[in-house]
Amino acid sequence: MQRMRLFEVAPQGYQAVSGLEKYVQANVDHTVLELVKLRASMLNGCAYCVDMHSRDALAAGESSRRLFAVAAWREALSFFDEREQTALALTDAVTRLGEHGVSDEVWDAAAKVWSEKELADLVLAIATINVWNRIAVATHTEPPAQV
Numbered sequence: 225m226q227r228m229r230l231f232e233v234a235p236q237g238y239q240a241v242s243g244l245e246k247y248v249q250a251n252v253d254h255t256v257l258e259l260v261k262l263r264a265s266m267l268n269g270c271a272y273c274v275d276m277h278s279r280d281a282l283a284a285g286e287s288s289r290r291l292f293a294v295a296a297w298r299e300a301l302s303f304f305d306e307r308e309q310t311a312l313a314l315t316d317a318v319t320r321l322g323e324h325g326v327s328d329e330v331w332d333a334a335a336k337v338w339s340e341k342e343l344a345d346l347v348l349a350i351a352t353i354n355v356w357n358r359i360a361v362a363t364h365t366e367p368p369a370q371v
Contacts, residue, residue, distance in 0.1 A: 227363045241355055248349040252342075254284060256311050259304075260346070261353045262294050263312050264319045268357035275367035310334040311346055318350040 231238040248257065258281040265273035278291055293300035297312045304312065314334045317326040334343055359365070 226365055230359055230363055241352070241359070244348065244352045245356070248345060248352050251345040252349045255281075255286065256308060256346070257349055258284065258286060259290075259294060259308055260311055260315045260349055262291065263297070263315045264350060264353045265357055266295055267316065267319045268354065268361060270357040270360050272360040272365045272367050273353070273357055279371060307337045310337050314346060315350050318347065319354055 252260075258277055261277040262274065262281065265277060281291055282288065290303050293303040294312070297304060297309070301309060310330075310333050313330050314326070317330045334346070338346060
């Protein structure tokens with residue numbers, strides 16, 4: 225059972241997160257953005273977001289094989305180009321942010337294939353989906369039964 229509808233209880237906070245979402249949607253390649261959103265949502269155990277972003281990606285023409293491969297992307301490298309691989313690696317590192325942060329290895333690999341602005345926008349995209357995941361998981365937001 226959903227604990228609260230955050231957008232009703234704290235509409236200004238919700239709108240602030242929505243503003244960041246609009247920014248990343250306008251500034252990050254849509255295919256990469258959906259892969260990032262799906263991967264972070266998988267790592268965070270956010271059923272609502274896994275469902276939503278899988279459906280969004282399929283509707284945008286993404287293949288189901290690539291979407292399934294996101295769960296084990298390091299073992300399915302042939303499904304993803306270099307930019308996508310570095311975006312997924314950065315997503316893993318930022319989402320699982322540990323004591324030592326994002327390693328130089330992960331950062332440098334991403335910085336080789338993404339411009340500084342693209343990399344900044346990618347970090348914002350990863351941070352944004354992590355905020356959404358935490359909201360949905362904390363409030364027990366479930367995917368819709370029917371779509």
